[in-house]
Amino acid sequence: MEGVIDFAMREQLTAGGSYDHAVTEFIRVNDHLLSKSQFIKYAPELLRGGRTVSGTPVYIQLLGQDKNWMAENANRAAMLGAPGIDLNFGCPAKTVNNHRGGSILLTEPSTVHNIVREVRNAVPKDIPVTVKMRLGYEDKSLAIENALAIEAAGATSLAIHARTKAEGYKPPAHWHWIAKIKKHVTLPVVANGEIWSKEDAMNCIRESECMDIMIGRGGLSLPNLSDVIKKDADPLSWKETCMLLVQYAQARRDVKNRNLVPNRIKQWCRYLMRQYNEADTFCKEIRTIRRYEEIMDIINRNYL
Numbered sequence: 001m002e003g004v005i006d007f008a009m010r011e012q013l014t015a016g017g018s019y020d021h022a023v024t025e026f027i028r029v030n031d032h033l034l035s036k037s038q039f040i041k042y043a044p045e046l047l048r049g050g051r052t053v054s055g056t057p058v059y060i061q062l063l064g065q066d067k068n069w070m071a072e073n074a075n076r077a078a079m080l081g082a083p084g085i086d087l088n089f090g091c092p093a094k095t096v097n098n099h100r101g102g103s104i105l106l107t108e109p110s111t112v113h114n115i116v117r118e119v120r121n122a123v124p125k126d127i128p129v130t131v132k133m134r135l136g137y138e139d140k141s142l143a144i145e146n147a148l149a150i151e152a153a154g155a156t157s158l159a160i161h162a163r164t165k166a167e168g169y170k171p172p173a174h175w176h177w178i179a180k181i182k183k184h185v186t187l188p189v190v191a192n193g194e195i196w197s198k199e200d201a202m203n204c205i206r207e208s209e210c211m212d213i214m215i216g217r218g219g220l221s222l223p224n225l226s227d228v229i230k231k232d233a234d235p236l237s238w239k240e241t242c243m244l245l246v247q248y249a250q251a252r253r254d255v256k257n258r259n260l261v262p263n264r265i266k267q268w269c270r271y272l273m274r275q276y277n278e279a280d281t282f283c284k285e286i287r288t289i290r291r292y293e294e295i296m297d298i299i300n301r302n303y304l
């Protein structure tokens with residue numbers, strides 16, 4: 001998730017080992033080949049065989065509209081050791097869509113097809129090329145056509161966020177639409193959207209008729225949600241979650257941007273409020289604080 005799930009967050013969230021794979025934030029591809037250091041910036045895991053410390057493979061997520069540059073960059077990522085490539089056709093951001101990236105491409109299934117095909121051809125066969133789409137841009141009329149285009153291009157699997165771009169993040173996610181699409185394709189389909197608990201996961205699996213699910217915001221709101229779903233683990237306590245906050249902050253502390261850690265903690269805290277009553281108080285306590293040290297002090301004093 002762009003601007004949220006960076007390498008340090010991936011470390012925290014995959015620690016239990018229940019995710020089959022994680023995905024980087026999207027790397028924007030325009031009209032040139034990105035350097036090795038740019039890939040490493042988004043995915044330092046490349047220096048460790050493309051895996052988090054817990055061993056979870058981290059796929060490199062690319063977002064772009066030019067099939068040739070997408071292919072070139074996917075190939076470079078693969079050569080750098082990426083265990084998988086993930087292509088983004090779901091991003092709803094205006095600036096991205098205005099430059100023909102993300103969900104706007106769902107209005108052109110043939111362009112989607114061509115990008116996926118070129119990337120598939122540019123990447124060694126044993127490296128998965130996964131694709132993510134929404135149900136459409138303004139409406140769902142091209143949902144099946146896009147899924148067929150992605151399958152015909154040779155994608156390894158297709159994750160579907162069960163909403164259109166126009167529907168944004170407004171609940172509900174239309175899981176039954178994924179089942180509808182699934183009837184037309186044979187590639188593995190992964191259901192995504194509004195999974196915040198084990199119960200949601202079970203309902204999503206039933207309604208979408210998918211064996212596999214993808215978790216986004218739910219994994220931030222309950223950091224061991226994947227273990228809760230897959231291994232019936234107990235949800236992390238607030239204290240355990242605070243320890244993750246500290247570890248995350250320490251891992252990102254050396255970044256040049258001094259506001260980054262406080263801002264990221266505040267952002268994460270807003271997701272945690274959905275799961276933990278204590279997060280509400282914590283959020284209020286740190287709202288106006290800009291120094292890393294002060295936030296750590298509050299966590300240490302009040303919550304650990």
Ligand SMILES: Cc1cc2nc3c(=O)[nH]c(=O)nc-3n(C[C@H](O)[C@H](O)[C@H](O)COP(=O)(O)O)c2cc1C
Pocket residue numbers: 001002003004024025026061088090091132161192193194195214215216217218
């Ligand atoms: C802040 C934010 C950043 C996101 N970044 C990405 C991204 O880089 N790539 C992507 O495919 N989806 C991205 N998404 C969408 C999520 O992956 C997911 O499809 C969506 O949030 C619905 O699933 P959820 O209800 O489990 O969160 C992002 C969502 C949010 C809220």
